[in-house]
Amino acid sequence: MQSVKPIPQEVVQQLSEYFGILSEPMRLRILSLLREEEKCVQELVEATQTSQANVSKHLKVMLQAGILTRRTEGTSAYYRVEDPLTFELCNLVCNRLAARIEQQARHFRDFTLANAEEKSK
């Protein structure tokens, strides 16, 4: 056999949907707010400074994906992060972004050094 087995359409679809959920700044902010403890919708609205409808919409997306769980208490709905993988993914990408930025910084430094050497010749 010469070629690698192609990735199934279903896998591609679900993978892209999962990453798509994490590709929205507002959802990342909400997830960040839920890092330590569950919060109700109203608390998230106040913290994010967006409309309540918007918060609910994003929460619904993450709830259906199994990232969050929902608990009602009176008229309030409390959400918490069910899936720790979410934070793990964010940490991995953050570390990678940091490494990339540091690398860029090194390029700048190396360039100034090279210039100095050139001048000293």
Place this chain on the structure above:
Amino acid sequence: MQSVKPIPQEVVQQLSEYFGILSEPMRLRILSLLREEEKCVQELVEATQTSQANVSKHLKVMLQAGILTRRTEGTSAYYRVEDPLTFELCNLVCNRLAARIEQQARHFRDFTLANAEEKSK
């Protein structure tokens, strides 16, 4: 202090952009094709059955994000995956998706068992 330090806007922005790159089915397919070895644009076009312009556009996005590297040979341009993190992320999410599907299957099984028990009473 009562509240957790809010996540910086810059971090949210870059995180979302990175995940956004992985949220496109066509880009995931291209990445999958580059799992084992580098490939030129033409090979990717044939394998993905989309237009050459489309492939080039997606490649550019991933190139600028540092996920891919580019090498030219004659009139051909060869791309390969520079950042192994990409595959790691996909694997993590795939495992998580599999676990979720298995859990759903268990729910179906448990339900049939519960029914059987109900009937046997």
Place this chain on the structure above:
DNA sequence: TAACTTCCTAACCCTATTGTTATTTAGGCA
């Protein structure tokens, strides 16, 4: 019951992005 709060949902607008076609650039070869 009435008023109030919390949250969800529907409908809409608007922007961002994907995929297409067409064009341009660049290298190989006659």
Place this chain on the structure above:
DNA sequence: TGCCTAAATAACAATAGGGTTAGGAAGTTA
């Protein structure tokens, strides 16, 4: 030089997705 192929780019149409406003459902309190 002219022709061919490969790849990048520009311009455009179509769609998806986020954010808003408005409305309604469910629960609490008077």
